[in-house]
Amino acid sequence: MQISALPGAGAEITGVDVRQMTGPEFDRIRAAYAEHGVIFFRDQSLSEDDHIAFARRFGPININRFFQAHERYPEIALVLKEKEQKTNIGGGWHTDHSYDAEPAMGSVLVARQLPDEGGDTWFASMYTAYETLDAATKKEIAGLRAVHSAKHIFGSGNDNFYKANRDTDGRIGNTAAADVLDDVVHPVVITHPLSGTKALYVNPAFTVRIAGYSDEASNALLMRLYAHAMNPAHAHRFKWKPGSVAFWDNRSTWHWAMNDYHGERRLMHRITIEGCALN
Numbered sequence: 466m467q468i469s470a471l472p473g474a475g476a477e478i479t480g481v482d483v484r485q486m487t488g489p490e491f492d493r494i495r496a497a498y499a500e501h502g503v504i505f506f507r508d509q510s511l512s513e514d515d516h517i518a519f520a521r522r523f524g525p526i527n528i529n530r531f532f533q534a535h536e537r538y539p540e541i542a543l544v545l546k547e548k549e550q551k552t553n554i555g556g557g558w559h560t561d562h563s564y565d566a567e568p569a570m571g572s573v574l575v576a577r578q579l580p581d582e583g584g585d586t587w588f589a590s591m592y593t594a595y596e597t598l599d600a601a602t603k604k605e606i607a608g609l610r611a612v613h614s615a616k617h618i619f620g621s622g623n624d625n626f627y628k629a630n631r632d633t634d635g636r637i638g639n640t641a642a643a644d645v646l647d648d649v650v651h652p653v654v655i656t657h658p659l660s661g662t663k664a665l666y667v668n669p670a671f672t673v674r675i676a677g678y679s680d681e682a683s684n685a686l687l688m689r690l691y692a693h694a695m696n697p698a699h700a701h702r703f704k705w706k707p708g709s710v711a712f713w714d715n716r717s718t719w720h721w722a723m724n725d726y727h728g729e730r731r732l733m734h735r736i737t738i739e740g741c742a743l744n
């Protein structure tokens with residue numbers, strides 16, 4: 466088994482069939498995941514049961530509250546765009562579940578149906594984003610906390626993101642679960658629970674403000690941090706092929722699904738693994 470770091474973010478792991486990971490292979494894969502934030506496999510042939518078994522080796526599965534589920538496997542969330550639909554799921558920089566008190570550890574995404582062209586996913590390293598901040602900004606954000614919310618994305622308000630995009634009806638739902646979810650606060654800089662490395666932990670989708678800051682000061686700081694974190698030098702654009710699997714960590718990466726394949730169907734199966742409180 467070989468682990469090769471990719472430019473920008475992540476690592477590709479070759480020479481392993483993830484259905485049959487040995488104990489030592491599992492340990493190396495878990496260490497690579499902690500170090501690189503996202504790992505990619507090619508040429509896998511995972512059934513739904515194999516996908517679930519792989520994810521379960523890393524932790525308990527989180528049943529998604531908002532995504533359409535696989536009709537026979539509730540553990541599998543569908544990330545789907547039909548050929549006549551215009552809005553994709555995850556079409557902007559974000560990290561999943563930061564609106565939870567214990568954000569999910571990460572997700573294992575398996576390609577099931579791909580467009581002929583396009584539908585790549587960008588991944589950005591929040592280890593690198595933090596590491597490359599200037600010393601003054603690192604000092605400024607040390608000890609700050611930020612508020613995260615799901616309401617403006619998944620809630621029932623008419624201007625909420627998916628509600629306003631009616632062609633996600635059926636794919637994204639359960640607005641009531643977002644409406645009752647309390648906003649949560651996490652550190653702006655976390656110490657990653659697996660690697661012990663510092664990571665920037667704010668994101669453009671779910672972070673709504675810096676705690677204790679005025680709106681103006683909060684927006685100014687968040688925009689500055691986002692502009693820095695979006696630097697393509699901190700990111701890798703992953704081109705999906707049949708048999709590709711991506712396994713990302715929500716605490717140390719952002720991702721962004723490109724929406725450049727109108728007229729074609731794209732179906733991905735996503736399993737999310739439970740995480741822990743962040744410090």
Ligand code: SIN
Pocket residue numbers: 544554555556574585586720721722723733735
């Ligand atoms: C997501 O989970 O945000 C979707 C990622 C993708 O479809 O590539």
